[in-house]
Structure formats: structure tokens, C-alpha cells
Amino acid sequence: xxTQALGLHSMELLINYARNPSLELRNKxxxxxxxxxxxxxxxxxxQCAEPYEDLEQIGYLGLIRAIERFNPHQGxxxxxxxxPYIRGEMLHYLRDRGSIMRIPRRxxxxxxxxxxxxxxxxLSLGYPPRDKEVAKALGVPLxxxxxxxxALQNRLLxxxxxTVVQVNDGCLTFGETLPDPRCQTxxxxxxxxxQLQKAMSQLxxxxxxxxxxVFLKDLPRKEAAIEIGISPMTVTRHLQKGIxxxxxxxxxxAA
Numbered sequence: 572x573x574t575q576a577l578g579l580h581s582m583e584l585l586i587n588y589a590r591n592p593s594l595e596l597r598n599k600x601x602x603x604x605x606x607x608x609x610x611x612x613x614x615x616x617x618q619c620a621e622p623y624e625d626l627e628q629i630g631y632l633g634l635i636r637a638i639e640r641f642n643p644h645q646g647x648x649x650x651x652x653x654x655p656y657i658r659g660e661m662l663h664y665l666r667d668r669g670s671i672m673r674i675p676r677r678x679x680x681x682x683x684x685x686x687x688x689x690x691x692x693x694l695s696l697g698y699p700p701r702d703k704e705v706a707k708a709l710g711v712p713l714x715x716x717x718x719x720x721x722a723l724q725n726r727l728l729x730x731x732x733x734t735v736v737q738v739n740d741g742c743l744t745f746g747e748t749l750p751d752p753r754c755q756t757x758x759x760x761x762x763x764x765x766q767l768q769k770a771m772s773q774l775x776x777x778x779x780x781x782x783x784x785v786f787l788k789d790l791p792r793k794e795a796a797i798e799i800g801i802s803p804m805t806v807t808r809h810l811q812k813g814i815x816x817x818x819x820x821x822x823x824x825a826a
Contacts, residue, residue: 585643594765600638611657618722633660678719770820781809
């Protein structure tokens with residue numbers, strides 16, 4: 572599948588997810604957009620002591636949050652919307668771990684030289700120079716200059732109200748990219764609910780009915796037996812059977 576076709580497929584799934592969220596759709600979107608996580612993890616791993624693999628795993632949490640919050644009708648590319656969430660999740664993790672950003676001396680010197688060059692180029696060109704022009708004047712690749720700026724800017728305090736993504740009807744602030752414990756808890760229980768529903772749908776009708784009557788409706792087993800049309804002893808057998816099957820169908824963590 573070409574990059575363009577993959578992008579169209581991703582947007583189609585995002586629209587479907589916005590209309591009817593499901594764990595299956597979300598997992599597909601995570602798989603399709605996993606390259607964004609690897610891209611950010613690669614850049615940040617070069618600037619800190621944390622292993623790339625750990626940053627990548629943390630980045631997927633940011634990608635999931637971006638998928639859940641993305642509005643496909645705002646006219647913003649998903650990659651532009653998701654990267655601040657992914658990067659914010661990784662930086663939040665680094666702050667919690669107390670990691671210190673390793674800034675190479677070469678980059679510190681390059682950054683200082685670049686700041687001076689920016690002022691000189693602005694005077695000679697008559698407009699603020701683009702990063703491409705600054706990198707050329709410094710004699711370094713554009714990617715290195717961008718990474719150098721990113722590393723040094725990460726050491727500065729950033730306002731939580733600072734805009735990180737501009738969309739048609741508003742903007743996404745840095746504070747909004749930080750993890751919300753309430754949102755994370757809600758997401759956890761939503762995942763559990765969807766997994767349970769999926770597992771319940773695979774049970775036999777009477778086994779499913781027994782679990783719903785006893786555990787969801789909180790009916791005594793005798794009343795559950797009358798409602799289902801079986802004996803109380805059979806209700807007990809269906810409950811035992813259903814609990815075992817749910818434990819097998821659901822992943823070990825949820826079970």
C-alpha cells in the first residue's frame with residue numbers, strides 16, 4: 572500500500588472511530604500510525620539516557636490519547652495532531668524518571684552560533700531566516716539543526732498555555748498534551764468494558780444469560796433460574812463454566 576493510500580485508509584478509520592469507537596478500530600489505527608511513535612522515540616532517545624524501546628512503549632500511550640481526541644472534521648492532519656501527544660507523553664515520562672537530557676557540547680556550541688547567525692541573516696535578508704537557510708549557513712544538515720534546537724529548547728520552561736498545534740476552530744495547548752489521570756482511568760475501564768463485551772458475545776446463550784442475571788442484574792440464583800427457564804443448579808454450572816471461559820477469552824491482565 573502506498574503512503575498516500577495508507578494515509579487515506581487511516582483517515583477513513585479515524586472517521587469511523589469518531590462515529591463508533593471500538594478497541595478493534597483503535598488497535599488498527601495504532602498499528603498504521605506506529606511510525607510516528609518510532610520517529611519521535613528515535614529523536615528523543617538520542618538526547619537522553621532512557622532506552623529507545625522504553626520511550627517507544629510510552630509513546631504508544633500518547634498515540635492512543637491522540638486517536639481518542641482527534642476530530643477528523645477539523646481539517647488538521649492526524650500526524651501533526653498526534654506528534655505533540657506522543658512527544659508530551661515521553662517528556663512527561665522522562666520528567667517522572669528524573670532523567671537529565673544529554674546535550675552534546677557540539678550542539679550547545681552549534682545552537683549558540685545559530686542564534687547569532689539568525690540575527691545576521693535577518694538583517695541581510697530582510698526577513699526571519701528559515702531553518703533551512705540557517706542550517707546552510709552553519710554548514711550542517713537541516714535535520715541536525717532541527718534536532719539541536721529541539722534538544723536545547725527542551726531544557727527551557729514552557730507555558731502550559733503554549734500552542735503546539737493550530738487547527739481551524741482553535742488550538743491544542745502544551746497543557747492538553749500532558750496525561751490526565753482521570754482520563755487514563757476512564758480509558759482503562761473503557762478498555763475493560765469493551766474486552767468483556769467481546770468475550771461475553773462468544774459465550775453460549777444460557778451461560779451469558781446466567782452471568783447477566785446474577786452479576787449484572789444482581790438476581791438471586793432462584794430468580795435467575797426462573798427468568799432463564801432452567802434449574803438453580805444449572806445456573807450455578809453455567810456461572811462456573813462462563814467464568815472459566817471469560818478468563819480464557821480475555822487477556823491475562825483483564826482476567
